[in-house]
Amino acid sequence: xxxxxxxxxxxxxxxFISLTVNDQRYELExxxxxxxxxxxxxxxxxxxxxxxxxxxxxxxxxxxxxCCTVLINGxxxxxxxxxxxxxxxxxxxxxEGLRDPKTRSLDPxxxxxxxxxxxxxxxxxPGMIMSAKALLNETPHPTEDExxxxxxxNFCRCISHYHVVRAVLAASxxxx
Amino acid sequence: MADxxxxxxxxxxxxxxxxxxxxxTRFLDDNKQIKFPDLLHAKVLRSPHPHAVIKxxxxxxxxxxxxxxxxxxxxxxxxxxxxxxRVVRILDRKVRYVGDAVALVAATSEETAKKALRLIxxxxxxLPAVFxxxxxxxxxxxxxxxxxxxxxxxxxxGILGPKGLTQVVMGDVKKxxxxxxxxxxxxxxxxxxxxxxxxxxxxxxxxxxxxxxATFWVANQSPYLDKIALYHNFGRxxxxxxxGGPCGGSYGSRTMSWQMQTxxxxxxxxxxxxxxxxxxxxxxxxxFTLRLGSRMRAKVGMKKDxxxxxxxxxxxxxxxxxxxxxxxxxxxxxxxxQLMVRCPNWDLRPIIVCTNRNASGPVRGFGGQxxxxxxxxLLCLAMEKAGVDPLEFFKKNFARPGDGYFWRDGIxxxxxxxxxxxxxxxxxxxxxxxxxxxxxxxPSSVSGTKRRGVGVGIHGNADVGEDSSEAYVQLRPDGTVLxxxxxxxxxxxxxSNLHKVVAEVLQLPLDRVTVTPSDTLFNPYEFGPSxxxxxxxxxxxxxxxxxxxxxxxxxxxxxALQAGPDELDTVDGMIFARSNPERKVPWRxxxxxxxxxxxxxxxxxxSMSNCMTTFVEVEVxxxxxxxxxxxxxxxxxxxQIMDPQALEGQLNGCLGSAGLDSALFEETILDPSTGRxxxxxxxxxxxxxxxELPPIDNVVLETPFPTHRFGAIGVGxxxxxxxxxxxxxxxxxxxxxxxxxxxxxxxxxxRALGKIPPVRQGGVS
Numbered sequence: 001x002x003x004x005x006x007x008x009x010x011x012x013x014x015x016f017i018s019l020t021v022n023d024q025r026y027e028l029e030x031x032x033x034x035x036x037x038x039x040x041x042x043x044x045x046x047x048x049x050x051x052x053x054x055x056x057x058x059x060x061x062x063x064x065x066x067c068c069t070v071l072i073n074g075x076x077x078x079x080x081x082x083x084x085x086x087x088x089x090x091x092x093x094x095x096e097g098l099r100d101p102k103t104r105s106l107d108p109x110x111x112x113x114x115x116x117x118x119x120x121x122x123x124x125x126p127g128m129i130m131s132a133k134a135l136l137n138e139t140p141h142p143t144e145d146e147x148x149x150x151x152x153x154n155f156c157r158c159i160s161h162y163h164v165v166r167a168v169l170a171a172s173x174x175x176x
Numbered sequence: 177m178a179d180x181x182x183x184x185x186x187x188x189x190x191x192x193x194x195x196x197x198x199x200x201t202r203f204l205d206d207n208k209q210i211k212f213p214d215l216l217h218a219k220v221l222r223s224p225h226p227h228a229v230i231k232x233x234x235x236x237x238x239x240x241x242x243x244x245x246x247x248x249x250x251x252x253x254x255x256x257x258x259x260x261x262r263v264v265r266i267l268d269r270k271v272r273y274v275g276d277a278v279a280l281v282a283a284t285s286e287e288t289a290k291k292a293l294r295l296i297x298x299x300x301x302x303l304p305a306v307f308x309x310x311x312x313x314x315x316x317x318x319x320x321x322x323x324x325x326x327x328x329x330x331x332x333x334g335i336l337g338p339k340g341l342t343q344v345v346m347g348d349v350k351k352x353x354x355x356x357x358x359x360x361x362x363x364x365x366x367x368x369x370x371x372x373x374x375x376x377x378x379x380x381x382x383x384x385x386x387x388x389x390a391t392f393w394v395a396n397q398s399p400y401l402d403k404i405a406l407y408h409n410f411g412r413x414x415x416x417x418x419x420g421g422p423c424g425g426s427y428g429s430r431t432m433s434w435q436m437q438t439x440x441x442x443x444x445x446x447x448x449x450x451x452x453x454x455x456x457x458x459x460x461x462x463x464f465t466l467r468l469g470s471r472m473r474a475k476v477g478m479k480k481d482x483x484x485x486x487x488x489x490x491x492x493x494x495x496x497x498x499x500x501x502x503x504x505x506x507x508x509x510x511x512x513x514q515l516m517v518r519c520p521n522w523d524l525r526p527i528i529v530c531t532n533r534n535a536s537g538p539v540r541g542f543g544g545q546x547x548x549x550x551x552x553x554l555l556c557l558a559m560e561k562a563g564v565d566p567l568e569f570f571k572k573n574f575a576r577p578g579d580g581y582f583w584r585d586g587i588x589x590x591x592x593x594x595x596x597x598x599x600x601x602x603x604x605x606x607x608x609x610x611x612x613x614x615x616x617x618x619p620s621s622v623s624g625t626k627r628r629g630v631g632v633g634i635h636g637n638a639d640v641g642e643d644s645s646e647a648y649v650q651l652r653p654d655g656t657v658l659x660x661x662x663x664x665x666x667x668x669x670x671x672s673n674l675h676k677v678v679a680e681v682l683q684l685p686l687d688r689v690t691v692t693p694s695d696t697l698f699n700p701y702e703f704g705p706s707x708x709x710x711x712x713x714x715x716x717x718x719x720x721x722x723x724x725x726x727x728x729x730x731x732x733x734x735x736a737l738q739a740g741p742d743e744l745d746t747v748d749g750m751i752f753a754r755s756n757p758e759r760k761v762p763w764r765x766x767x768x769x770x771x772x773x774x775x776x777x778x779x780x781x782x783s784m785s786n787c788m789t790t791f792v793e794v795e796v797x798x799x800x801x802x803x804x805x806x807x808x809x810x811x812x813x814x815x816q817i818m819d820p821q822a823l824e825g826q827l828n829g830c831l832g833s834a835g836l837d838s839a840l841f842e843e844t845i846l847d848p849s850t851g852r853x854x855x856x857x858x859x860x861x862x863x864x865x866x867x868e869l870p871p872i873d874n875v876v877l878e879t880p881f882p883t884h885r886f887g888a889i890g891v892g893x894x895x896x897x898x899x900x901x902x903x904x905x906x907x908x909x910x911x912x913x914x915x916x917x918x919x920x921x922x923x924x925x926x927r928a929l930g931k932i933p934p935v936r937q938g939g940v941s
Binding site: 034048053054055056057058059060061062064065067094095096098099106110113114115116117119120121122123124125126129147148149151152153154155156157158159160161162163164165 | 187189190192193194196197198199200201202203205206207285372373374375376377422423424425426427456457665666667668669819821822824825826828829830831832833857858859863865866867869872
């Protein structure tokens, strides 16, 4: 799949980019052909199709719904609007990378979503959690309005918004 | 009652919660690489014209493109048909809306399939198109289907039974109008066909195996119904198997997936490989299920006390280019109208009309929301004339025990459901309705350019007990239970609730209950979760199966306990006589080499209804025309809460899936000069964000419902329906003049206030 770990970069024009996803470093060869990273590949595509991290969801593919939100260097970003080649040297975190890698215990934010049933169909949930995670990283104790503002780019059609706001505030409270 | 149960009514983590919050839930497009190494990707070439005949189609270049495995057109496919009546060919020489399928491509990658689409050369003979339901009925109008003369979809359907409800005609409307104190008439519409937009794109994987086996992996609401629809569409000669899975939102819309499922199957048949078809969001918005269009030309008679004496009129139901379920929806909607209005004299005649736009189907509701959003404005005019408060009207008119109605099967039912006026009254108290209601077309408060108004809407559906469900409950000697049910989770939490229900009946720890994956190969019939039927119908099948299994278990074990089977009980996998709970044996007393299976079936029962009342307060800015939703109160009686958090989610859903906001800003905008959907993306199609959440209060009564094992009745579906009409009333009151055109975008408000000129006739509005 053109995926190599810890391989050396070719000098000159760099046909490889490297990115770290959930603490795992990947080197991807850029070029033509199905087994290489196309310059047009979005980060959603790379995460889902190349790295098999299907927890990140694709919905509108147009930057409108927030389902594909991941953390890039700690900030919430739309992976469907990000080209993977732009991510050279960056740290990416997806929904699969929130659990404690050793104990497998849930992140307090994930636990709060479980406790408050802060989802209905669950399709938008990974994006919701990643947006909220970015908020709590920057603002550990947000107001309700700050939570709503941070999540205003996340589409949910079942209307789990009210439970989500409660869950995020509860997680923030727990982390005090 | 609530505290007597171990699980029912308790807020417990959903069974699938950890998978959902960790991204481990495998939605349809999340697991293809694992299951299908030789998977092909499908794309659909879609018509740019609303109505045309394909004169010539050249697929040579597309077929020669490296990686392309099949290209199919109307010339290459069997004569499989779907729809109601079954007149829609899977690929046809004629296209009937912008987005209709012209050709199908399967290729080794999605990119290659897309490239191939561009290489297909099509010559169209463009035909005149029709987009308005009244225009479509005129003599000389463009005709969509040879088999549907006059663009009228045949009313009724075999599925509704021999007497299937096609109209509401009873009593004597002439006499009714004579008895009326006030009579109003007019034409009202609810026809901007909003889109429910489930976040997961509609998709399917299909595998054809010779000679006649078709297997599908779907992400749908009712996988068993997919099997039945496809079996009939394929001429009843193909063995259809459906694998269901978690469904990333449906709101009814995914009930209507036969076309894309068949596209994938035909491509699999042509290539011998599994084929995946996932719609883009643009395709989803422009070619997948829309809400019905509804236009009613009617007349109502009312007495001063709010008694309705007569309803007569024509209900034009816009179904788009064909009908899949519109006849059933008309039957249910017509039934729901009678639940809401007690009136002895009716002459309401629906006509289902085809026009050259994308098709309509089930959208969080099944005909009643569409009917009421057009009928209630007319009733409101009568209430205004008669001086009747809408809350009092709804309280007086919603069905009470002993009332009757014709339901969708055309059979007269005597209502034996709950008395919902109590919930309406509780909701009114919470909302402070009597303080805020100042009379028709009167604002509840005015502050400078901001005017507030209140409104109320109502909806109830007797489909809570609709159709059939079946389940097997298998008890094992180790004290665990396997439940065969074909229900999949689509957001309501019902799949999780089924575990609770079985564990409650058998008094087992929850983790001892496992429900099989949704697979029509080994699960019994399941209509699926629609019409709020999960709690009353689906759960009742499981309850019956669990009770049956328990009974059989006790018959086997009774001799060992020297007691009669009727004297036994079980808790935590131990069986004992109620008179002597100290002496007990484990389930393995049944024998280590056997299992005990109970069978449960639910048969339809339309003699009861749920009911949702929604109160809203809006604030209209008379300078900008913007309407803000200030407050929402939902009021209902559910008999017994199954899961409080799931229930609250369903009630808050009043704002989602083409519900209340269909009165504020949601609409599918069709360009009448080209037939194209202008807002087929999620930026131009407006949806409510976190920043604009109004406070919602949910008032939930629990008056036990006697015929359900736990006294419960479902309400999920009906949450969306009362909102739009409540908003229409509230805005009209706020600005002091009637506004009747959904959605109430700023232009319509400013026009109603005389601040901008009326729309020019003949132009694009």
